[in-house]
Amino acid sequence: MNLIFAILYIVATxxxxxxxxxxxxxxxxxxxxxxxxxxxxxxxxxxxWLYFIPGLPHLFHELFVVIVMYxxxxxxxxxxxxxxxxxxxxxxxxxxxxxxxxxxxxIKTGNFIHLNGWSLVWSFLFYMIMxxxxxxxxxxxxxxxxxxxxxxxxxxxxxxxxxxxVK
Numbered sequence: 001m002n003l004i005f006a007i008l009y010i011v012a013t014x015x016x017x018x019x020x021x022x023x024x025x026x027x028x029x030x031x032x033x034x035x036x037x038x039x040x041x042x043x044x045x046x047x048x049w050l051y052f053i054p055g056l057p058h059l060f061h062e063l064f065v066v067i068v069m070y071x072x073x074x075x076x077x078x079x080x081x082x083x084x085x086x087x088x089x090x091x092x093x094x095x096x097x098x099x100x101x102x103x104x105x106x107i108k109t110g111n112f113i114h115l116n117g118w119s120l121v122w123s124f125l126f127y128m129i130m131x132x133x134x135x136x137x138x139x140x141x142x143x144x145x146x147x148x149x150x151x152x153x154x155x156x157x158x159x160x161x162x163x164x165x166v167k
Contacts, residue, residue, distance in 0.1 A: 010072055022071075025138075028134050032074055037066065040059075046161050051111065052110065081135055095131045099123070
């Protein structure tokens with residue numbers, strides 16, 4: 001299932017993304033991967049969600065998702081980002097809805113699970129913040145990092161992760 005998603009991401013990026021100028025998006029790809037791996041580490045003992053690939057340890061699956069799917073997603077999202085404010089809002093809503101739908105599909109097929117109070121509503125809200133932060137990262141990376149750290153601190157607080165469990 002995840003291999004099919006990865007192939008679809010690669011094909012979509014090749015067809016609609018600015019993959020030839022991937023270097024332009026590379027800092028934001030690293031930002032996304034850094035945020036995900038930081039969240040993976042902070043919530044290791046009390047995860048909010050988990051991906052599954054049969055026979056593959058969770059860490060390897062996490063790295064596969066970060067390297068392949070997140071990279072393609074950032075290129076697709078940023079290379080087609082509209083200029084008009086109203087269109088930007090609709091674009092962000094589209095991407096947040098798409099990612100929420102893909103997550104729902106992964107849950108239904110047994111490749112993804114929510115834990116410790118996380119839900120599709122939380123995911124949708126997360127995506128509604130995540131996608132604009134990618135665009136912000138292109139222009140103001142330090143502000144985007146502050147949003148990342150603040151968001152992770154807020155999640156640790158909201159989901160009551162004891163400091164002793166942070167690895």
